[in-house]
Amino acid sequence: MMNICFWMRRTAALAVASLLVGCSLLKVTVSSGDPLPREQTAARMLTRGFYYDLSGEVARAADSIGSASADAGVRLAAVQWKIRASRAAVTAAMQGNPDVAMADMWILCRRMNASFAARPDSLLFGAQSPVARAAAARLERRAARLARQALPGGRYELMEEFVAGYVAAHPAAPVDGNDNTLLAWIEFLRERGVEPDYSTGSIAEVLSDINDRVSGQTQQIANTVGWTKEMIDIRLGQDSTRSQLGARLDSLERHFGRVVVVAEHLPEVSERLLTEINEQAAQLMETMNASVDNAFYGLERQRRELQQYVSDEREALIGQLHEAGGDLLRTALDALPALVGRIVFWLVVAFLVIVGGPFALGFWLGGVRQRARDRADGGRRS
Incomplete structure (x- = not known):
């Protein structure tokens, strides 16, 4: 029985193979694709190289601002600038169309420079705002210079006109921080009588493009995680209660280490240290309870003050309404005889x-x- 099943499976497999070989309509091919033009390849390489330089320069400027300022708000703003600028830059530079990627990088730099130039120091980075403005101005000049180097003369003039018009129509980035300029760029070229290039490149170029995107996004995620930790450290440094709790926990950790070292040889010392640890823990709990009670007491006090203020204002308003109604009635009664006459x-x-x-x-x-x-x-x- 097993031999019969084996030969039946083998016969079926041979029949299927013969049908596939004999069918002339079944044809499997792999196309290598047309390579990108030389200008677009150069534009892609320059744009992605510019992304890494932009991220590095923004990070250095932000670190310089954070190290030179003692204000926690300025330091937080500098870290947020690093995160937002690098995130928008990697989204713009890693697009599939080289021309659109270069235009988006140029738009990003121009918006950044215009925003920093228009905003006062109090809404930017305080006394360190000139550092950020200088960096944004350099990045915009470099974006324009890279576009001139990578694009032919006529193509550069078109992109310059497109970037200027798009920034004038959209001076601020969208809420999600990403511009969808692909359709806008295609429509702009068609209005000028230029047919866009839709080629994606050969298989090798597509694979290299995917590798660059994955690498850029991975590095961006790693940088964002590190910078987010830096923001958390800055915020934690602002809270005196958390600093006090952290100091208490560090003290407990040191005492615990001492207990581990001497517990085996000095039981009496261990007992004394455990008692001290209990005291420290009790103080820690008291500190936490006092902080929470103080916070709730402050909220309750503010609520009572607000309620009292609203009640006083309401009584004052009712008194004014009564007084105004009485004055109006007296005025009407005084004027009534003359009116009747x-x-x-x-x-x-x-x-x-x-x-x-x-x-x-x-x-x-x-x-x-x-x-x-x-x-x-x-x-x-x-």
């Missing part, structure tokens, strides 16, 4: 005009008519 006067005048006017006019017209009759009768008698 004026209304009566005008009613009398209106009555005289409406009733007495027609009566007087009729009486006068009757007299005129009677005199006219009398004159007529006198003329007939004569």
Whole structure:
């Protein structure tokens, strides 16, 4: 039975192989792809090399600002500048299209330079702001110089016009920090009568591109982790309570080391050290409890003060409303007699005009008519 199954499987495999060999429609090929033009290859290499130089220069400038300033806020801002600039730069430089990558790097440097030049020192890095401004200006000049070196004359003029127009239309980066300028660049070239190049390069170039992207993103993640730790250290250094707790923990660690060393030989010393450790732990807990109680007491006190302030303001507002209503009522009552007198006067005048006017006019017209009759009768008698 086993031999029959074996020969059946073998016969089926031979039949499938013969069908695949005989089928002329089944064809597996691997295309090597067209290599990138020389100009785009040079643009890609210069852009990615510029990314590493930009990250290094921004990191050196930020470290210089942090070491020269004692203000924790300035030091935190310098570390955040390193993280944001390098993150935006690696996203821009590692794009697949070399022209778009170079344009995005140029846009990044121009925005950085314009932002630093427009913002005052108080919103930048304090007294160390000139260091950041000088670095941003150098990076923008270098981005323009690299574009001129990598691109032919006509292509450079187009990219310069595109970068200037895009920065004017979008002076600030998006919320996520990434610009999607690929479609904008393609539409810009087509409006100028230039057909974009959609080639991605040969297999070797694509693999090298993927390797560069992975390497750049990995280095960026490692740098971000280190700089984030630096920010945490700066923030921890600002909190006196945490510093006190850290000192207490360090003291406990030293005492524990002493216990380990002498525990085997000096039991009485070990007991005394354990007692001291208990005291230190008790003090640590008291410090923590006092800090928490103080924080909650401060919040409760602020809440009571705010509630009292709101109550006082509400009572004052109600009193003002009552006073204003009383003044308005008194003013209305004081003005009421004069208003009634004026209304009566005008009613009398209106009555005289409406009733007495027609009566007087009729009486006068009757007299005129009677005199006219009398004159007529006198003329007939004569």
